[in-house]
Amino acid sequence: MRVILCLIFCTSLLKAVAQEQQPKYIEDKLSYFVALNLGNAVGNYRNILKESNKAGTKFGLTGGILFNPYGRKKASTVFYGAELGFQGDGRGDVKTTYSGDFRVTNTSYWINGLVRYRPILWSSKINPYIDAFAGPKIIQTSLIEQLNDEDSETLERWTKVTPNYGLGVGVGFKLFGSLQNSYLDIGIYYQQAEATKIIRPNSVEIDNNFEYKSKQVLTTTNQWVVKIGITGFN
Template sequence: MKRLILLLLFVEFLCLGVFAQTKSEKYLEDKASWYVGMNFGNAIGGYKQILKDGNLGGTKAGFVLGGLFNPYGRKRASTVFYGAEVGYQSIGRDKDFVSNASGTFYVTNNSFWLNGVARYRPILWSSKLNPYADAFFGAKIIRTAIVEQLSQDESEVLESVNKIVPNYGLGVGVGFKLMGQLKNAYLDLGIYLQQADPTKIVKPKTIEISSTYNTSYKQVLTNTNQIAIRLTLTGFD
């Protein structure tokens, strides 16, 4: 992970150094930009230990979808676009719970977020490598659901615990220009620090389902911070 962070930062500065002094005749006076792709989260700090102790450690996969707009429209190019993104990430299924009820049960842990985003792209022309930096702020929902599987196609949520917390952070990355029909698009590789305010979440391996289908669990205070790797397709309009 540290090597990847250093590599991205090196490429970022390399792009700035190589292209900052070489302007192309054609600028990207785009009105809007969009991106869609995968988000791979890795918990850090105390949150990482909580997940590890609950057999939920490791990289967690999800997706992200965003739209950004040039504040000047097509009147002139802008190095900064503003917009929003939505995201989802699975935290994993908690298999270490106690059930005294008849039936089949499972426990899911997921997170969802909605962020306002500002993206800075210092290179305004269509370059082979295009660095960028993001700043974002919004809200994240951390959800734990205790579910009974009634049949192959039907399930019922016995209880869900939802926590909403402020979600904010920074990211840097590099876009690799594509060819052919995707010549106005980039394959972006970025690394992000996603932070969230401390909140109480359901502690893994503490859930119990009684014979009367009542549920109980313990909660633990944590900040749910993580380092995320993003691989996204970014287009311009």
């Protein structure tokens, strides 16, 4: 009888210890993120930018939300969702004989479907991930006149839309305190875009009739992107 009671006690103790040692799963109904982008052009796109001394690092922001397909019913290594992003692609000069403060701005936007794979389901100190994304990329060049210190006017806007897609890998470092369900993420991505005609840097001109002219060039806008941001789980 004592042996049986001892076995029951030991079994209960082992179960309790096992439960305490089980990893704590991330609260994984959904996750959300915001990140700083640092983009660097590659290939023909980089060569075009280098001709005008515009080939430096471009800065932007990305934010998105990802959903566990099972809700909280089951932990999942794969999340699905979407991201919105933009990147300032620098300013250009304007060729004109008119007096005034004119400038050209270049900006890219994208709206991507996103799939994220996280092989570690529990709340680990280091949490790697792989992303795949695809969607439309909007490339916009604007001719702007600065009227005074506070006011400006957009004189012309050239807009192109092209598909973009790519892959990225990264790692998250677990935060603490009030951010204990969040990670500091650092990732590197390759963003591929289909070839399209964009405004060649420093080619915008205002002629003697105050009409706007520009030269276009056919190129992809491929780039490597480093992302540094915060991912939270809920």
